Amino acid sequence: DTGVSQNPRHKITKRGQNVTFRCDPISEHNRLYWYRQTLGQGPEFLTYFQNEAQLEKSRLLSDRFSAERPKGSFSTLEIQRTEQGDSAMYLCASSFKSGQGAGELFFGEGSRLTVL
Amino acid sequence: AQSVTQLGSHVSVSEGALVLLRCNYSSSVPPYLFWYVQYPNQGLQLLLKYTSAATLVKGINGFEAEFKKSETSFHLTKPSAHMSDAAEYFCAVSGGSYIPTFGRGTSLIVHP
Numbered sequence: 001d002t003g004v005s006q007n008p009r010h011k012i013t014k015r016g017q018n019v020t021f022r023c024d025p026i027s028e029h030n031r032l033y034w035y036r037q038t039l040g041q042g043p044e045f046l047t048y049f050q051n052e053a054q055l056e057k058s059r060l061l062s063d064r065f066s067a068e069r070p071k072g073s074f075s076t077l078e079i080q081r082t083e084q085g086d087s088a089m090y091l092c093a094s095s096f097k098s099g100q101g102a103g104e105l106f107f108g109e110g111s112r113l114t115v116l
Numbered sequence: 117a118q119s120v121t122q123l124g125s126h127v128s129v130s131e132g133a134l135v136l137l138r139c140n141y142s143s144s145v146p147p148y149l150f151w152y153v154q155y156p157n158q159g160l161q162l163l164l165k166y167t168s169a170a171t172l173v174k175g176i177n178g179f180e181a182e183f184k185k186s187e188t189s190f191h192l193t194k195p196s197a198h199m200s201d202a203a204e205y206f207c208a209v210s211g212g213s214y215i216p217t218f219g220r221g222t223s224l225i226v227h228p
Contacts, residue, residue, distance in 0.1 A: 004159070031214070033215070035218075040125070040220070040221075041220055041221070042120075042122075042206050042208075042218035042219050042220045042221050043160070043206070043218045044218075045215055045216075045217065048215060056215065091159070091160070093160075095214065097214070102214050103148050103150070103165065103167070103210055103214035103216065104150075104162050104165060105152075105160075105162070105216060106161075106162075107152075107159035107160040107161070108159050109157070109158060109159045110159060
């Protein structure tokens with residue numbers, strides 16, 4: 001397994017456009033997380049899935065943000081009607097849900113969003 | 117509720133000197149504690165974790181951290197810094213839900 005993969009690595013868009021990011025987790029992992037990181041800050045939790053179930057989404061930043069994990073494998077994060085304040089690095093991570101590896105997140109390299 | 121405070125956004129040391137990166141946490145339940153490292157243009161990777169076993173935890177690349185409940189601290193140390201240790205370091209805390217809350221990070225600068 002090559003680890004957590006995120007695409008695209010960098011997205012430049014105009015304000016008001018919709019963008020979608022994809023994350024392919026480590027195949028053995030049950031959980032998939034989305035975080036956002038802005039300059040000078042640590043990762044900020046957005047949402048997570050356990051298999052295909054989205055167990056926490058109250059921390060998504062607004063109703064313009066949504067995430068899916070349709071078959072419990074890859075996930076997408078969509079931002080509708082982007083705003084300049086959405087410019088950030090969007091991080092995906094995966095982990096086991098229980099056992100010795102629980103809580104150990106494996107991160108992808110991130111998808112950087114720039115909204116003009 | 118849980119939170120992490122990392123003291124010092126930048127720490128500068130000479131090569132060969134002791135590295136000390138400070139982390140204090142707040143948690144309403146027994147915590148799980150983590151240190152992650154982020155090298156330029158790379159994803160975060162786990163350095164070490166505390167999960168209520170031994171209070172002194174050893175990680176990769178010679179780093180270790182000590183859990184001190186009375187001080188609510190989980191400071192990261194390394195006896196001798198290498199140039200390759202220059203990176204951003206993040207402390208994180210989670211409860212039984214295993215959703216880590218991260219600190220703001222500390223940038224470690226290593227001078228020759």
